[in-house]
Amino acid sequence: MAYIRTFGEIPGNSEGTLYVDREELRLAGLHAHKQNGISGTEAEGADAIVLNGGYPDDWDEGDLIIYTGQGGQDARKRQVADQTITRGNAGLVRSQMERLPVRVIRGHEEKSEHAPTEGYRYDGLYRVVRHWFKTRADGFRVLQFRLEKITEAETLPDLPQDIDVGDLGSQSTSDGLVSRTERVTQRLNRKVSVVRNIKKWHNDICQVCDTTIELPGGPASEVAHIQGLGEPHNGPDREENALCLCPNDHLRFDYGAIYLNDDLKVIDAKTGQAIGALRTHPKHSIDLRYVRQHRSYWTK
DNA sequence: TCAGAGATGCGT
DNA sequence: ACGCATCTCTGA
Numbered sequence: 001m002a003y004i005r006t007f008g009e010i011p012g013n014s015e016g017t018l019y020v021d022r023e024e025l026r027l028a029g030l031h032a033h034k035q036n037g038i039s040g041t042e043a044e045g046a047d048a049i050v051l052n053g054g055y056p057d058d059w060d061e062g063d064l065i066i067y068t069g070q071g072g073q074d075a076r077k078r079q080v081a082d083q084t085i086t087r088g089n090a091g092l093v094r095s096q097m098e099r100l101p102v103r104v105i106r107g108h109e110e111k112s113e114h115a116p117t118e119g120y121r122y123d124g125l126y127r128v129v130r131h132w133f134k135t136r137a138d139g140f141r142v143l144q145f146r147l148e149k150i151t152e153a154e155t156l157p158d159l160p161q162d163i164d165v166g167d168l169g170s171q172s173t174s175d176g177l178v179s180r181t182e183r184v185t186q187r188l189n190r191k192v193s194v195v196r197n198i199k200k201w202h203n204d205i206c207q208v209c210d211t212t213i214e215l216p217g218g219p220a221s222e223v224a225h226i227q228g229l230g231e232p233h234n235g236p237d238r239e240e241n242a243l244c245l246c247p248n249d250h251l252r253f254d255y256g257a258i259y260l261n262d263d264l265k266v267i268d269a270k271t272g273q274a275i276g277a278l279r280t281h282p283k284h285s286i287d288l289r290y291v292r293q294h295r296s297y298w299t300k
Numbered sequence: 301t302c303a304g305a306g307a308t309g310c311g312t
Numbered sequence: 313a314c315g316c317a318t319c320t321c322t323g324a
Contacts, residue, residue: 021320021321022320023320023321033318034318034319034321035317035318035320035321036317036319037319054320070317070318070319071318073318075319077319087317107320
């Protein structure tokens with residue numbers, strides 16, 4: 001059975017759940033591997049990590065974790081080579097770039113007050129906020145990732161009003177039976193899925209200028225909302241209200257240097273002239289209501 | 301404490 | 313389609 005990579009909480013596996021071994025963790029769908037620390041790929045990002053004392057450069061403060069990447073070790077767990085931004089490491093870099101939530105699992109072999117005494121424990125969602133290379137005393141370079149716990153408070157304030165969680169799966173939020181943490185997770189997942197869909201459909205290529213930005217962790221792009229999410233716009237977090245843009249055009253769009261016509265021509269605000277056409281994708285329909293809201297906000 | 305087998309996802 | 317990377321689990 002192939003692993004289905006899912007970001008965020010896995011239903012039925014709430015924070016604090018204990019698992020006897022890695023196999024149980026894998027079968028529950030929390031982590032792809034029986035052995036690897038990182039569950040992830042360069043293209044998709046990393047959805048989960050296990051802290052189990054495998055690397056002496058790890059640091060665990062509970063809500064703050066410095067996690068060492070994988071690779072460069074021999075069979076006896078001695079560092080014998082530099083680590084690179086490949087495989088799981090590249091996955092964590094991508095999760096940082098796309099702000100994807102990472103499930104943190106602690107194992108009993110981790111020497112920390114935050115580790116369980118037996119088995120493995122799911123300890124909630126974290127965000128990768130930074131990564132760097134550390135040169136160890138032995139001269140080998142290892143990757144390090146700073147992970148910070150995602151709090152409920154952090155996920156709530158910037159959410160749009162009209163989120164529709166009905167298409168997320170079988171769970172319902174309207175019957176009042178779903179817990180608060182599950183609602184938060186669903187909302188988080190929803191946001192993640194919009195970003196992932198948009199980037200996947202457009203291959204990280206800007207819909208305005210057809211360029212992509214190449215980083216060590218792979219190609220990158222930004223997802224821009226047409227009608228802004230926050231005040232005063234209060235636009236929805238839906239694919240129909242989103243664009244895949246490079247950082248430059250994202251900034252231009254957000255500050256009104258460019259806007260869109262109803263036929264999706266890109267207009268230079270200074271001259272009022274079309275400078276090109278928005279590249280579209282069959283799966284990505286754009287709702288003109290949001291296009292018009294953005295345009296009217298930035299023109300007369 | 302240590303060493304080797306083992307199983308799976310993932311890169312090529 | 314194949315071989316590699318990964319490191320837990322098991323047995324001594």
